[in-house]
Amino acid sequence: TPSVRLAVIPGDGIGPEVVSEGLKVLSAVGPQHGLQLETTTYDLGARRWHETGQTLTDETEKQLSEHDAILLGAVGDPSVPSGVLERGLLLRLRFAFAHYVNLRPVRLYPGVSTPLGDTSPEDVDMLVVREGTEGPYAGAGGVLRKGTAHEIATQDSVNTRFGVERVVRYAFERAQERPRKKLTLVHKDNVLTYAGELWQRVVREIGASYPEVSVDYLHVDAATMFFVSDPQRFDVVVTDNLFGDILTDLGAAIAGGIGLAASGNVNPPREFPSMFEPVHGSAPDIAGRGIADPTATILSVALLLEHLGVQAAARQVEEAVSADLQVRAKENSQRSTSQIGDDIVARATESG
Ligand code: NAD
Ligand code: IPM
Numbered sequence: 458t459p460s461v462r463l464a465v466i467p468g469d470g471i472g473p474e475v476v477s478e479g480l481k482v483l484s485a486v487g488p489q490h491g492l493q494l495e496t497t498t499y500d501l502g503a504r505r506w507h508e509t510g511q512t513l514t515d516e517t518e519k520q521l522s523e524h525d526a527i528l529l530g531a532v533g534d535p536s537v538p539s540g541v542l543e544r545g546l547l548l549r550l551r552f553a554f555a556h557y558v559n560l561r562p563v564r565l566y567p568g569v570s571t572p573l574g575d576t577s578p579e580d581v582d583m584l585v586v587r588e589g590t591e592g593p594y595a596g597a598g599g600v601l602r603k604g605t606a607h608e609i610a611t612q613d614s615v616n617t618r619f620g621v622e623r624v625v626r627y628a629f630e631r632a633q634e635r636p637r638k639k640l641t642l643v644h645k646d647n648v649l650t651y652a653g654e655l656w657q658r659v660v661r662e663i664g665a666s667y668p669e670v671s672v673d674y675l676h677v678d679a680a681t682m683f684f685v686s687d688p689q690r691f692d693v694v695v696t697d698n699l700f701g702d703i704l705t706d707l708g709a710a711i712a713g714g715i716g717l718a719a720s721g722n723v724n725p726p727r728e729f730p731s732m733f734e735p736v737h738g739s740a741p742d743i744a745g746r747g748i749a750d751p752t753a754t755i756l757s758v759a760l761l762l763e764h765l766g767v768q769a770a771a772r773q774v775e776e777a778v779s780a781d782l783q784v785r786a787k788e789n790s791q792r793s794t795s796q797i798g799d800d801i802v803a804r805a806t807e808s809g
């Protein structure tokens with residue numbers, strides 16, 4: 458049986474609450490498929506920062522790199538200056554482990570209500586491939602004449618040929634294997650002319666090797682509109698780091714809410730561990746009350762299982778979630794975070 462070394466970073470706010478449900482499901486389903494899990498929990502986040510002033514040491518980063526995968530809850534806390542944990546921990550890991558693919562499926566499960574109204578699951582089934590290591594996230598730029606009336610803050614978007622090419626190639630591969638074989642590039646090449654032209658040219662060049670994939674382009678503003686008015690338009694979407702961040706919160710909203718949206722920060726060559734996490738953050742407004750929805754984390758565990766090559770286990774988790782979502786619509790009392798986890802475990806294991 459393959460032994461999997463999993464690093465777990467519960468993090469801040471609702472992070473620990475949802476991660477324990479994800480682990481509950483993983484440890485119930487994994488062994489049914491011959492998966493042996495060795496988990497190590499890393500206490501990183503706000504508490505650690507207050508205590509030591511550290512977000513992530515080189516030593517811890519090295520330890521993390523020696524795992525097969527990482528499961529993360531969320532980072533960020535109102536008691537810590539904005540950006541310290543987000544950059545010092547989350548983005549640092551995405552960059553250090555070359556998570557150039559930020560995989561974010563947007564799927565409407567049967568029975569789940571959507572603000573789109575008369576929309577069925579077949580209408581919303583896309584895969585957003587968000588670039589994960591560049592763009593405005595790179596940290597290029599700075600502040601001049603700080604505190605004066607002439608202060609200038611620049612935040613450059615970094616787009617390298619190497620970085621754009623590798624994520625675009627991945628997106629074509631994923632489009633090629635899906636029934637609709639459609640790839641939409643989302644950018645803003647009418648304004649961001651340097652970066653946009655690079656993305657367009659790379660899509661054209663790589664696309665020549667994927668003649669079966671039809672390619673479409675949308676400006677990001679129009680794309681947000683079509684996410685709501687015509688989600689059927691989208692199959693695989695490839696886009697820049699920041700556009701992808703914004704689009705996938707919108708994607709979550711049209712597919713039943715942020716509590717359901719899963720993601721994987723993937724390093725396709727597997728030179729580094731990939732990291733799976735819900736799309737949502739630490740939700741300080743509801744933390745500690747046991748009411749956070751763990752579904753996004755549980756679906757992220759399904760993405761993790763898929764990444765580990767245990768497709769049957771991934772399907773089992775997805776089907777259990779899907780069944781659970783169908784009954785939610787009819788519920789008249791709200792279940793706790795751990796109750797939802799228990800119910801999904803029960804469904805996932807009842808047939809096994
Ligand atoms: P958020 O996703 O944490 O919360 C937005 C809203 O969605 C809140 O009302 C919250 O209660 C709700 N929500 C989120 N997850 C939920 C769940 N599982 N169940 C039920 N409701 C849920 O975004 P925010 O408020 O913009 O950010 C809060 C903090 O989280 C910030 O510090 C931010 O930087 C950080 N953040 C971290 C990550 C991450 O670790 N990947 C992602 C996004 C935001
Ligand atoms: C996400 C989050 C992060 C991002 C933040 C917390 C750095 O919003 O995972 O979507 O912008 O990528």
Ligand code: MN
Pocket residue numbers: 702703706736
């Ligand atoms: Mn986000």
